[in-house]
Amino acid sequence: MLKAKSLEDSDGQVRLAAFLALSGVPASADAGKALFAALDQPNLTLDQWMVDAAKIAASNHHTSFLASARPEQIAAARQALKNPTLPTLTLADFENSPVGALTGWDVQLTSGAARAQVVATGRTSSRSLELKAAASGGDIRVSRKVAVKKNTRYDFSYYVKTQDVVTQKKSLGALALFPEIQRARPAMGVAMKDTADWSRMRLQFDTGEFEEITLECVLGYEGTVAGTAWFDEITLTDLGPSDETIAQPLQVVLGHVIQQQSGSGLGAASDSLGGVELKLGVIPDVMKYDVAELSVKAGEKVRLTFQNKDHMQHNALILSPGRVDAVGALADAMLTDPRALSKNYVPDSPDVLFFTPLVNPGETYVLAFTAPSQPARYPIVCTFPGHWRMMQSVLVVK
């Protein structure tokens, strides 16, 4: 395969297959060198999945991969690691807004009685937006236009706090959303109700053809609620073009390997990673992991790379044998826990042996752990609301 130059093949799929193949073979000097050469080309762009595959392959052959890098390339990759800042746009923090009013927003009382104003308390600062519905119920939305780049991925983040929010019929509670950005439903945060302290909501979306979208903060939504909600620190982070190309893949992959090797003997001659590399992915749109089972030896060191190629968040919990239903019931019960999101929907249970946090669409998380010493079939399950019955795999410990 190395001779066939498949790493430099003009067909991206062939290159991806080659990278993936390299991640599954024993560490070899030729493979690391060839991978480095394939990435070390001016003006090379790769999509993010290929960059992720290249990271795994480069980790597997890190000794020869790093040995191929010139000192200035290492220096540039280290520098990039120090400054991973993406452009973040603050849409609203209300800090300069007069208290007791709401200027610059359209306020729409959809039904019932409710009001919107800036108040003199914030999450970490001195102002936030308050939406307050009467005890008899109200549905209110405040909105403003936001300029965005076309065909660009954004990470949307905001903080919300609620007090005594009681939903009625079909209403959702307190949430922020962009109604123009449609998937199955508008791009919206998880709706909050009851009483909950400041919680961060995040979601990612693609602007498509839009250059202007509407930010809405809503209390109610398709029905009235009683209670009060506060919104603060509403931001959009530009994640780059939605064709998902990464302009300097070599620097990104090199940075990944440097970070991984720091503290474990950078440039050591022997393979210092140790343990076994496992991969778990998600099949888009069907709420399923992409493998039925993974297997390891008892007591072995494991690095599980969980890659979420789906459009929604998922996690992966490794459970005690036979405890899927018990942990699933605890996950269902978390639907009424206002801190569920901040707990990544991971139930407090001794049956949860290892877990990843919620992994955003397009992101990858590496979970390192030591496999149990007891050979058995350990369930792997996603506890994002509604997923656990469908979304299961097994870690077979032999």
Ligand SMILES: [Cu+2]
């Ligand atoms: Cu899931």
